[in-house]
Amino acid sequence: MIFLGAPGAGKGTQAKVLADRRRWTHISTGDLLRSAVAEGTALGLKAKSFMERGALVPDDVMIGLIREKLPTTGEFVLDGFPRTVPQAEALERMLQDEKRPADAVINLEVEDEDVIRRLSGRRQCKNGHVFHADFFPSKKGETCDRCQEILFQRPDDRAETVRARLEVYHQQTRPLIGFYQNRNRLKNVDGRGSSEDVSRAIDSQLAGGK
Ligand code: AP5
Numbered sequence: 001m002i003f004l005g006a007p008g009a010g011k012g013t014q015a016k017v018l019a020d021r022r023r024w025t026h027i028s029t030g031d032l033l034r035s036a037v038a039e040g041t042a043l044g045l046k047a048k049s050f051m052e053r054g055a056l057v058p059d060d061v062m063i064g065l066i067r068e069k070l071p072t073t074g075e076f077v078l079d080g081f082p083r084t085v086p087q088a089e090a091l092e093r094m095l096q097d098e099k100r101p102a103d104a105v106i107n108l109e110v111e112d113e114d115v116i117r118r119l120s121g122r123r124q125c126k127n128g129h130v131f132h133a134d135f136f137p138s139k140k141g142e143t144c145d146r147c148q149e150i151l152f153q154r155p156d157d158r159a160e161t162v163r164a165r166l167e168v169y170h171q172q173t174r175p176l177i178g179f180y181q182n183r184n185r186l187k188n189v190d191g192r193g194s195s196e197d198v199s200r201a202i203d204s205q206l207a208g209g210k
Pocket of ligand 1: 005009079
């Protein structure tokens with residue numbers, strides 16, 4: 001399964017819920033890249049400057065990363081990949097080679113104003129537990145109520161970088177809506193309700209409802 005959507009649309013939140021409940025593997029390219037940056041690996045050194053300015057990491061790097069991380073068996077949820085038409089075409093070839101095409105592509109629809117509100121309030125800890133200052137505050141205030149680590153704002157969640165990420169989304173990622181619509185894989189989900197409402201809408205789409 002693939003999650004599409006603007007930055008802050010809720011892809012990570014919903015992909016985690018779905019993967020936990022159904023015991024699927026969750027593959028977040030943003031998380032993989034942030035770990036690589038934190039560990040100072042060759043991938044991290046390549047990706048850092050692109051991420052800091054809200055640009056996309058080059059396609060060849062991302063396609064290589066996914067080729068390495070795709071599980072060979074079992075179901076998985078892709079969160080943050082593909083993000084460009086060349087990435088989608090490469091993924092299609094990889095999945096066709098393994099004779100297991102994507103079952104569904106969930107497109108989480110939110111307005112740009114929601115994105116800005118969600119990203120400006122997002123806080124997370126170094127273990128990847130994500131909160132929102134207003135919508136999902138940690139019970140421990142400035143520390144994570146799951147692992148007690150300090151919460152921080154992602155560097156690319158600052159206002160000027162969020163604007164750049166949104167622009168990149170509209171120019172380079174939105175065309176994937178048409179790409180998957182043409183393949184009858186696209187399921188649009190209104191991403192504006194509460195997290196629980198959105199999860200229910202995803203379940204209903206996956207069950208074949210409206
Ligand atoms: P990545 O980490 O994938 O960033 P993104 O797509 O911009 O997605 P986000 O993580 O910002 O948002 P999300 O949709 O997961 O929302 P979330 O659930 O956290 O990528 C970062 C960077 O890495 C990219 O900019 C790029 O440089 C690079 N990169 C990654 N993949 C790449 C690729 N394939 N190609 C090239 N470059 C790549 O929710 C956001 C906030 O809202 C949270 O605080 C959450 O608690 C809150 N929230 C969630 N749902 C709701 C709700 N229903 N109501 C209220 N609040 C909500």
